[in-house]
Amino acid sequence: MSKRVRSREVCADCSAPEPRWASVNRGVLICDECCSIHRGLGRHSSQVRHLTHSSWPSSQLQMVQTLYGNGANSIWEHSLLDPSSSVSGKRKANPQDRVHPNKTEFIKAKYQMLAYVHRMPCREDDSVTAKDLSKQLHSSVRTGNLETCLRLLSLGAQANFFHPEKGNTPLHIAAKAGQMLQAELLAVYGADPGALDSSGKTPIDYARQAGHQELAERLVEIQYELTDRLTFYLCGRRPGHRNGQHFIIPQMADRIIKPHSLDLSEFAKAAKKKLQSLSNHQFEELAMDVYDEVDRRETDAVWLATQNHSTLVTDTTVVPFLPVNPEYSSTRNQGRQKLARFSAHEFATLVIDILTDAKRRQWGNSYSRHNSESQDNDQPDYDSVASDEDPVQEASCGDSCNDRRTKSSESSDLSDGPITVQEFMEVKSALTASEAKIQQLLKVNCHLSEELRMMQSKLNSLQTENTTLRWQTPGGQQHLQGPLGRHQPRGGRAMSMYETGSSPRQYPHRVESARHFLFICSSPVPASDTVEPGEEGEEDATLPCTEDVICKTEQITKNIQELLRAAQETKHESFLPCSEKICMAVTEMAALFPKRPSSETVRGSLCLLTSSASRLHGECQKAAEHNPCPSDIQLVTQQVIQCAYDIAKAAKQLVTVTTKENNN
Incomplete structure (x- = not known):
């Protein structure tokens, strides 16, 4: 589409210029603000995609642009085209209207209630x-x-x-x-x-x-849109349907095994067995729900990557879980919303299990065509499920099955076709060896955990001793001397055993920031050890200036946008430098607040801010590893985006609380 035509494009809901999103099933283009409302309606009402940052089939994008260019919006606003509608109080939203409630009420009436669609004459049936x-x-x-x-x-x-x-x-x-x-x-x-x-x-x-x-x-x-979308979400690849390859089953690069936990292999077997026991109809519903959750997570990632830092900390940042679909039961809606609680690793495991069972059921459908002349119309997608433990049944499929088995042995493990008995035994032997290795690693891990606890105990005692030396003054009861036997000068502090140099130095700003950071992160150092002589550790109700907090928040969100832009452009080598900038900005913002805020909201927001920054730095360090596989990068990117959102959310809460308290 030419620039001249694009310059005339306006949002279908509020007429704002240069819309960047599209509602696929409505055939309209929408602006960012209206898109934030569409995303809250759910895919059953509006399926949104970014015009340039989302993955589009070219023919589907052409379909949406053709509908928009031919005036498809008049279908959804038919009654508003009548001049008498303005007299009756009906009017279209405009760019100056508030998102809530003006634009929200209009968009819900337009697409959910279909209030402005031309109705057919009423008939009895x-x-x-x-x-x-x-x-x-x-x-x-x-x-x-x-x-x-x-x-x-x-x-x-x-x-x-x-x-x-x-x-x-x-x-x-x-x-x-x-x-x-x-x-x-x-x-x-x-x-x-x-x-x-x-x-x-x-x-x-x-x-x-x-x-x-x-x-x-x-x-x-x-x-194969459903399974292709799930595969692309995990590994960024799609099967080659032209070559007869309809499924790709990605593999997890690592399995996190914690000591003293349940046997994960047995747990996974039980979960897969329960998944395989679902009827075809139940499995299709679960797969569709997982597909919707993948769409929500991918759309949130695109949304965060395309917003500027001034609008990043808003109420319309992300959709926290799948919206309620009134056509589904309450039980199914609750289950759909619980998918948002899955971590990136847990959700990836579920997606792999869905893909594996979908491929298994598809094989069962192909087998039934050879063995049965009739077709079950009640379950048209999958007629029967091939047994994983009955090689005799596979051998009875005839020459056609034998030909497919030969092709399967010659092709890669990602191709379609049944598994031979020899391949099954090889996989079983490999699994047995893996189980033995896992048990050995568990024993080693137990010893390492014990050593780690001992080191943590020693570290706690050293931190306590260091804090005592750091904050003790010459006027105290335990009067310390300098390294040469001379007393410390009045007003100075004792030199820590971890510092170097011939004379003690004062760091008032760094000391204050360090004490504050220790309080927020809930370090092992007792709070009483961080209180200077003359103070009783009372809570402080004072808050910093609102302008200072807003300034630091803008600095944080600007750095977050730089990180999200790197994620969108797959520049994973930029993750670590961006996270260091964010951590530095977070530390500076945390230093603005008192050591012991009296407001529980402030304490919680500060804790979320600093802990999320720490998690972000850790995830970005994972991305800096040499030659990580695509599935690892995908998981790390999802975690990085979630941490960035938590930081932005905490910063916004601090701005809100500070503004409210200072105005009072």
Whole structure:
């Protein structure tokens, strides 16, 4: 799209210039503020993607741009086009309106309530109306008029409607006519590329028979969209469907095993067994929920990477968990929201298990086609599940299965095909050896843990002694002498055993900052040891100047934006320098506050601020390792983004509390 056309683009919801996000299923472009509201609606209402930073299939992006250019927004604002709507109090949001409640209420009414969509005349039987609309959709997809089909879908037409007279679905017609953009629109609204017509042919078969090879390949990608998205989330790769490779199962580079914990291998086996025991319908629901969670996490990462530092610490920074879908049960909605609690490592393990079982069930579907002439219409996606422990059943599949087994032994471990008995025994032997090695490592780890506890105890005693020497004055009861037997000068402090030099030096600013940092991070040093003579360790209600806190917050968020930009551009070597800048800025901001704040909110925010900075520095050090694998980098990047968000959140809380208290 040319720059001249892009310059005329405005947000479909508030008319702000130069929108950077798109709602795929609504066919509109939206600005950052409106996008923050769309993300809170959930994917069932609006599927948002960034125009330049998100991963787009080219035909899908072209579909959205075509809909936007042809005025698809008028579908969702039909009643607002009537001049009498302004008289009745209805009006479109504008860029100057507040996000809450003005823009939020308008967008929810527009997309969730469909308050401004043109309604069909009421009829006694709603199912008849939906059937008529679906038949119109069936006829319209053979043309290139996208907005007509979107209007029919918005009114209730079914993308998977099976025409009783024609014996096929709208996607069959679009594939036969070579309508790539119509196929993209139908797929967004749930059309199945694997649906069968009355002759047992799929839309993919229709496209190939009509000579539309590019469309056929795109329909194959749509058919595997769920597993492809999960794979790309973990390792940044997609299967080569043109070469017959439909699954890639990434492997975790490391397994964190803690001593005195449950046997993780047994726990993993139990979890996988429970996953395999799910019915096809339950497994599909779980896979769709995990897909939505992947979309939420990736969209949050893009959101953080594209916002400037002045808007980073706002209420619309991230969506903390999946929004409620009213079409789902309360139990399922609760389970979907609990996915947000999974750490990056735990969530990656779940995604790998989903991919593994999806591949296993797909094999079962291919086997059943050889062994059964009838097909179960109740579970069209997977007919049966191949047994992992019955090689005799595999041997009875005939010559076709033998050919596939030969190809599997010659291809890589990521290719499709059944596993031979020899391969199974090799993997079993490798697992047995791994179990023995794990047990040996556990014993070594126990000894190391014991030594670590002893060293920690010694370190605590040394820190206590060092703190006593650091803060004791000549007027105290334990009067210390200098290294040459002379008393310390009045007003000075005793030299620590860890310092070098011929005479003691004073560091008032560094001492104050160090004492403050020790308090926030809850170090092993007792609080009483950090109080100077004459002080009783009372809580201090004074707070720093609001302007100073805001200045430090802007410095922190500016450094965070630099870090997120490096993450977006995959410049992992820049993680460590950026984290050092952030830690320095955090320390300077923490030094503005008193040693013992009386406000519990201030104490909690300071603790979150400093602990998140420490975790961020540790994660960035992992990224600096030599030649880390892609899955490790992906996990580290997710943790870095989460730490950056926690730092920004804590900084915002401190700004809010300081502003409120100083105004009072």
